[in-house]
Amino acid sequence: MTNVLPEHVENLRTRTHDFIREVVIPAEPRPGARLTDEAKAGLQQQARAAGVFAPHVPVEFGGQGLEIEYWSPVFQEAGYSPIGAxxxxxxxxxxxxxxxxxLxxxxxxxxxxxxPLAAGEVRSSFAMTEPHPGAGSDPDALMTTAELRGERWSISGRKRFISGADGAGFFIVMARTPAVEGAKAGATMFLVDxxxxxxxxGRHIHTxxxxxxxxxxxxxxxxxxxxxxxxxxxVGLGFRYAQVRLGPARLTHCMRWLGLARRSLDIALDRIGQRQIFGAPIDELGIAQEMIAQSVIDIETSDAIITKTAGLLATDGKAGSAMSSIAKVYCSEAVNRVIDRSIQLCGGDGVSDDLPLASYLNEVRPFRIYDGSNETHKWVISRRASARRKKAVEHGEPFLATLYDDEENTHS
Structure with a gap:
């Protein structure tokens, strides 16, 4: 996060940095435990008072009004604590x-x-994923249906792995709808209390x-x-709207977990700078320096990919959504590597509850599956690259490194 930021962004980043370290980190639950609703409510009230609450939400809805191209520096600061976001x-x-x-x-x-969602008065959930053979990484397999009956829609279907569902105030539900009243058959999103x-x-899935x-x-x-x-x-445009949500959502996961990767490396550096082995501080040993250097490279490369993708999302949603697949794959794997190396550098303490690193690894490991498995994203990325090359050859043009072809990306 070394780029020069506009004054209002740097001000918010700095205040978020200080708030996370002075207020949030001291209130963190033990490794592996969840933050209680009561504790979260108290901390959120302090966040409002500090002027760092809901950084991405427009001012008219109680947020800080931060533009999407500048979310990353602030979200990374929030992600420095697993409860910060x-x-x-x-x-x-x-x-x-x-x-x-x-939008x-x-x-x-x-x-x-x-x-109420922006104010933190309720939580919400996005209900798309279904039990096999329903929608998962392939949303075209959507089985939940909605039928128009007069002035009301009837929604029927089973969903699974619906994050945040327990205690949510409402759901955004993806359902398949028939051609109706001029709208084409397709998927439609519904707001359901x-x-x-x-x-x-239904049953909780332990993760x-x-x-x-x-x-x-x-x-x-x-x-x-x-x-x-x-x-x-x-009606019928649900898959198109899903990209409005999923492109930025993939990227904000990258931002938050990159913040946690930064903290993991800080923990490891503090640890190995104070300990000696074979007569020398661990951070002066070549094998440790290699691991540190690789982690710094992973962090800075991830930061650059996130920054580029955020800029595209601000100016060209389709290109940004395509680029977010690349960012999601790289960052989810890079963050995992950084935390894993940090654990290795800390030795036995790294896998114990004496340090929080093992719990951090538990938090980031699912990201290679959430928001579409990395394998699905790699398939889509490869398919786009092949289509671009074929199109360039057909037109007798050199290969142009555009980010997408004419085919809509409907994969999450």
Missing amino acids: SVLNCMAPDEGNMHMLN IGTDDQKIRYLT AANPGVRL IDRAIGGGHPHVDFEDCLVDRDAVLGE
Whole structure:
């Protein structure tokens, strides 16, 4: 984060940096434990008072109004603590839902859903993933359906691994819809209150990560009736809107976890700078220096990819969404490497609860699966590269390093 930032961004980054270290880190639960709702509410109130709450949310909805191309420096500071993003109300899945509601929600939807979500009064969830053979890394396999019955839609389907579902105030539900009233058949997003009698919370899925409040349970929608105004955006355009959400959401995961990678390296550097082996400080040994250098390279390369992708998302959503696949793959693997090396440098203490590094590894490991598995993203990246090359050859042109072809990327 060495680039010169506009004054308002640097001011917010600095205040976030200080708030995380002075207020949030001392309040962290023991490694592997979840932050309680009561503790989070108190910390969020302090974040509001410090002027660092909801950095990505427009000012009119109670946030700091930070432009997307400048989210990374602030989100990395928040991510320096595993609870920092939750305290600042910029954690998944809420952050992605806020962004999408702000871009495509109606005025009434923003008042009803975005305003309390941005204020931290409720949590939300994004319900797309389904049990096999339903939608997962391939959203085209979507099996949940919605049928228009007069003035109401009936939604039916089973969802699984729905992050944040337990305790959420509402869901954004992806369902397959038929051609209706001039709209083409496709997928549609619906805003569904958790109190709707057609919503049933199912079995929790135990996972190694703890940072996302509300877990990752199953959720069933059984003849779940919602009014016409529950449609988010337009009928049949759900997959298109998913990219509005998923491109930035992939990238903000990268930002937050890169902050945690920075902290992991700091912990390791402090540790090995104070310990000796074979008569020399560990940080003066060549094998340790190699590991440190590789971690610095991974961190700085990730930072550069994130910065480029954020700039594209601000100016060209399609190119930015395509680039976010590259960022997601590289950063999720680089962050994992940095934390793993930090554990290795700290030896036995690294895998104990005496240091928080092992719990950090548990937090970041699922990111290679969440938001679309890395293997799926690599397949899409490869397919785009082949299509670009074929197109260039057909037109007798040199290979141009554009980021996408004419095919819509609908994979998460």
